[in-house]
Amino acid sequence: MKARKVAGLEPDGTLADNAERIVRERLDELCAFMPTAGDPSEVEALHDMRIAAKRLRYVLELTAPCFGSYARTATRHVRDLQDLLGEIHDCDEQIPAVRAAAARLIGEDATALARLAEGEDDADPALLRRVPHRREHAGLAALETHLRGRRAVLFARFAHAWSELERKGFSARLEYAVTERPEP
Amino acid sequence: MAKPQTVDLDPAEPYRAAGARIVRMRAQELFAHADGVLDTTDIERVHDMRVATRRLRAVLEIFAPCFPANEFKGVLREVKALADALGERRDPDVHVAALERFAAAVTAADRPGVARLIAEERERQAAGNAELAAALERAGERGLHERLLALADQAEAPA
Numbered sequence: 462m463k464a465r466k467v468a469g470l471e472p473d474g475t476l477a478d479n480a481e482r483i484v485r486e487r488l489d490e491l492c493a494f495m496p497t498a499g500d501p502s503e504v505e506a507l508h509d510m511r512i513a514a515k516r517l518r519y520v521l522e523l524t525a526p527c528f529g530s531y532a533r534t535a536t537r538h539v540r541d542l543q544d545l546l547g548e549i550h551d552c553d554e555q556i557p558a559v560r561a562a563a564a565r566l567i568g569e570d571a572t573a574l575a576r577l578a579e580g581e582d583d584a585d586p587a588l589l590r591r592v593p594h595r596r597e598h599a600g601l602a603a604l605e606t607h608l609r610g611r612r613a614v615l616f617a618r619f620a621h622a623w624s625e626l627e628r629k630g631f632s633a634r635l636e637y638a639v640t641e642r643p644e645p
Numbered sequence: 646m647a648k649p650q651t652v653d654l655d656p657a658e659p660y661r662a663a664g665a666r667i668v669r670m671r672a673q674e675l676f677a678h679a680d681g682v683l684d685t686t687d688i689e690r691v692h693d694m695r696v697a698t699r700r701l702r703a704v705l706e707i708f709a710p711c712f713p714a715n716e717f718k719g720v721l722r723e724v725k726a727l728a729d730a731l732g733e734r735r736d737p738d739v740h741v742a743a744l745e746r747f748a749a750a751v752t753a754a755d756r757p758g759v760a761r762l763i764a765e766e767r768e769r770q771a772a773g774n775a776e777l778a779a780a781l782e783r784a785g786e787r788g789l790h791e792r793l794l795a796l797a798d799q800a801e802a803p804a
Contacts, residue, residue: 464706470660470710471660471710472659472660472661472664472710472711472800473659473660473661474659474660475656475657475658475659475660476654476655476656476657476658476659476660476663477656477657478660479660480660480707483707516703516706519699519700519703519704519707520703520707523652523654523667523703523704523707524654524707526654526656527654527656528656551739551743555740555743559762562761562762562765563758566758566761594761596754596757596758597757597758597761598758599754599755599758600751600754600755600756600757600758600759600760600761601758601759601762602758603751603755603758604744604747604755604758604759604762607747642656643656645657
């Protein structure tokens with residue numbers, strides 16, 4: 462996902478004023494993924510929201526000292542959110558990979574079984590005991606089951622974390638904090 | 646994970662001066678992590694270098710308007726290429742660790758399938774390591790570190 466261009470950046474302006482513009486844009490980018498990313502089937506929106514969280518996190522990690530104290534608190538919230546979205550993304554990448562591996566082994570075993578049954582009128586299920594990957598299917602099914610279950614648990618945590626951020630006024634408080642400047 | 650150097654920030658500091666200073670610091674950190682990064686027995690080294698590329702890339706993007714556009718684009722592209730190569734090595738490291746944890750938690754009957762995936766990830770890890778070695782060599786040949794420092798100097802030069 463390409464980052465939105467930040468308008469009005471001035472190389473000769475102060476660090477704080479420019480960082481304020483960047484944080485505002487990145488915050489807006491992050492919040493724009495909701496409510497779409499609140500649907501667990503919106504894999505792409507969740508992935509893009511993770512990238513948006515990462516961008517906001519990095520700019521805040523660097524420039525939070527330029528702003529009011531809530532900017533540091535927001536940095537922690539965004540880091541936690543990004544970590545959680547990262548874990549969900551890992552599941553979303555691994556589930557299809559495990560399915561593909563399982564499908565490949567099933568395909569190879571089906572071919573092997575057909576070869577074993579060559580010349581017969583039908584394929585005897587007992588031939589399954591002689592296919593090459595017979596001991597590997599169970600583990601892949603268990604792994605996919607675990608990944609899907611874990612993904613559901615992580616998504617519930619994400620939905621709760623986001624509703625807590627909203628309840629605590631995360632976005633409005635960060636927008637205010639970036640207008641503040643620490644005492645020299 | 647290696648902690649980045651603390652950056653002392655003055656909110657009133659000119660944006661371009663801060664950009665130059667922080668790019669120098671993050672570039673130095675990145676190349677300081679290159680030692681031993683191809684050692685597959687210590688997966689934290691590649692993780693630390695990958696995190697350093699992310700921090701550098703983030704800083705380049707945050708201060709992008711302070712740099713001459715053409716040089717900036719080329720340098721950013723090369724930092725991204727290095728980050729991608731580190732990712733190709735790091736992802737299998739993470740998958741192997743996760744699969745080994747899973748295998749340790751399940752019954753013996755479920756382990757053979759997981760062992761197969763671990764073996765495949767080990768092959769990806771070896772391929773990723775070869776790719777990373779080539780990316781590091783390219784970065785050296787193209788003087789990426791020196792070009793990052795030159796970019797920082799240009800940010801500070803009067804317009």
